[in-house]
Amino acid sequence: MSEPSASAVDPLRPWPDTVQWRPVSPRLVTVELLGLAVWQVILLTGLGAGWWLGGQRVWPVLMGAVLFLGVWRATVAVRAVRAWGYAERDNDLMVRHGLVIRRLSIVPYARMQYVDVTAGPLERAFKLATVQLHTAAAASDARVPGLPPEEAARLRDRLTALGEDRAEGL
Incomplete structure (x- = not known):
């Protein structure tokens, strides 16, 4: 079997190395993280109000899940901006x-x-x-x-x- 030519496109490598890629501004990371923080505060405020009004143990668990997902999403957002x-x-x-x-x-x-x-x-x-x-x-x-x-x-x-x-x- 012959090897693929150097000009062949590999569909599993979608970023061609033959072009000069220009990145987006690193300030976009801050914009994305601030938007995420706003949603975190809104969700945590709503869950905190539910805990205060209802007093059940499920509310702190949900708040912890929101915090965990927020940290995960922040990590993904930083990497996603670098991929643009x-x-x-x-x-x-x-x-x-x-x-x-x-x-x-x-x-x-x-x-x-x-x-x-x-x-x-x-x-x-x-x-x-x-x-x-x-x-x-x-x-x-x-x-x-x-x-x-x-x-x-x-x-x-x-x-x-x-x-x-x-x-x-x-």
């Missing part, structure tokens, strides 16, 4: 993310309809934005979270220009 990346190529944009289920989206510039840049209140507080790409097929939309606003604006402008150039050739 994007690469600009000649004809398309590649976006990767995921830990257990890895996802690689390849969006051809000619297929892009429009590009959004959004930033919620927490993202704005940490000077971050999200670039959202829209195509005709809803399943092929891709997003790149955790970008500094300058990089998000640069990427938006570049993708828009490249999308217009490629679409004219169709």
Whole structure:
């Protein structure tokens, strides 16, 4: 049997090594952890009220479970942010993310309809934005979270220009 060629794609290695991956900002970790902390406080407050009103032993057990799941989710969130990346190529944009289920989206510039840049209140507080790409097929939309606003604006402008150039050739 012959060995696969060096250019063969391995479906179990979805992050091609032939491109220059750009990471998202590490400040996205803080944004994710703060969002998680808010939900933890809300859940623990509700469970604490149930314990105070009902006085049963199940409430502290549930509170412990919420705390345990919160610590687990915080660990996963840190690793998940590090898994995000994007690469600009000649004809398309590649976006990767995921830990257990890895996802690689390849969006051809000619297929892009429009590009959004959004930033919620927490993202704005940490000077971050999200670039959202829209195509005709809803399943092929891709997003790149955790970008500094300058990089998000640069990427938006570049993708828009490249999308217009490629679409004219169709």
